[in-house]
Amino acid sequence: MPLLAGARLVAVDTETTGFDPSAGHELIEVACVTLADGEVGETWSSLVRPARPIPPDATRIHGISDAMVALAPGPAEVAALLARACGDAPLVFHNARFDLPFLAALLRAGGLPPLSNPIIDTLGLARGILSAKENSLAALARELNLPPETAHRAAGDARTTARLLLHLAPRWEEKHPGGSLAELAAASQDVERRTRRGPDRIGGEPARGERAREPAAAPR
Numbered sequence: 001m002p003l004l005a006g007a008r009l010v011a012v013d014t015e016t017t018g019f020d021p022s023a024g025h026e027l028i029e030v031a032c033v034t035l036a037d038g039e040v041g042e043t044w045s046s047l048v049r050p051a052r053p054i055p056p057d058a059t060r061i062h063g064i065s066d067a068m069v070a071l072a073p074g075p076a077e078v079a080a081l082l083a084r085a086c087g088d089a090p091l092v093f094h095n096a097r098f099d100l101p102f103l104a105a106l107l108r109a110g111g112l113p114p115l116s117n118p119i120i121d122t123l124g125l126a127r128g129i130l131s132a133k134e135n136s137l138a139a140l141a142r143e144l145n146l147p148p149e150t151a152h153r154a155a156g157d158a159r160t161t162a163r164l165l166l167h168l169a170p171r172w173e174e175k176h177p178g179g180s181l182a183e184l185a186a187a188s189q190d191v192e193r194r195t196r197r198g199p200d201r202i203g204g205e206p207a208r209g210e211r212a213r214e215p216a217a218a219p220r
Contacts, residue, residue, distance in 0.1 A: 003173045004038040005167070007181060009120070010085065011035060011092040011162035013154045014099045015062045017054050021105040026050040028064055029079065030106070031154035032085040033162045035092070040162050044085045047072035048106070062152040079110025090118040090181055094137045094161045096189075104140040118181070122161055122187040125168040128191035129175075140164055 011033040018025030031045035047064070049072040059065050073081075082103070093099050096119050104114040126135045132143055137160055140153060146163045149156030172184055 002038060002056060003169050003179065003181065004035070004183065006037055007035075008037075008089050009035040009092055009162075009165070009181075010087070010117075011158045011165065012087045012103070013093070013116075013158035013161060014102050015064060015104055015152070015154050017050060017052070017058050018096070020138040021101050024052065025102075026052065027075070027102040027106050028054060028069055028072075029154040030082055030103070031080070033155070033158040035162050035165065038166065040159060040166070043155050043159065044081070045158075046078050046081060048078045049074050064153075075106050075109035079107045079112050082106065083110075083112055086115060086117060088117060090120055090185060091115065092120045092122060092165050094157070094164065095123045096121045098129055102133070103164070118185045119189065119208070120165065120181075120185045122164045122168060124188035124191035125172060125184075126164070128187065129168055129171045137161065137164070143204070 003102050013031050014027050015029035016025055016027050021027075027048055028050050029045065029047050031043060033043045034041035035038060047069050049069050053066050054069070087108075100115070100119075107114055122140075123135060126132060126140055130140070130143075134140075134142060137157060140146075141149075141160050141164070144164070146160055146167075149160050151157065169184065172187065174178060176183065176187075
């Protein structure tokens with residue numbers, strides 16, 4: 001039976017005002033896309049009203065403006081919706097190291113604990129399985145001819161992440177017959193950790209273009 005058969009996973013993506021929530025940067029959009037029995041399912045997404053104006057360089061990347069988030073729900077309301085959308089399903093990210101601190105800050109604002117779900121990182125899987133010159137979400141989507149989506153927005157990038165997993169999981173399974181989702185998750189994070197300071201990194205942080213989106217001027 002294929003690894004994803006009968007499984008329910010949730011691909012998650014965020015848009016932010018910068019790179020580091022501890023420096024005051026905020027999450028301003030989040031999306032969850034269900035993967036059920038190896039099929040991309042429903043999408044939930046929400047803008048989030050930040051406490052500060054969105055920097056112009058961030059708006060130039062993702063197109064989210066202060067006017068767009070002016071009437072959006074606040075972090076506490078979105079946190080409850082996010083927790084419900086994720087449930088206890090394994091979560092799929094492309095570069096989980098970036099998204100998880102922002103999601104933890106969002107959930108904290110809603111009085112909720114950080115996510116404890118199993119994490120599958122398609123960045124780590126791609127590095128371990130493919131021989132792509134570039135492992136950004138956009139570059140991998142082009143290489144694998146994934147359906148086009150609105151780039152630099154949470155819903156579009158979450159759907160692309162979900163489809164990327166559908167391409168990578170069978171390739172991993174070919175090399176690890178009988179492997180479990182838990183082993184896939186561990187493998188995806190092991191590769192990402194081992195390559196964290198590889199040649200496509202700058203100072204230990206993801207180099208520019210590591211993902212399809214760059215929410216601020218600094219490299220990522």
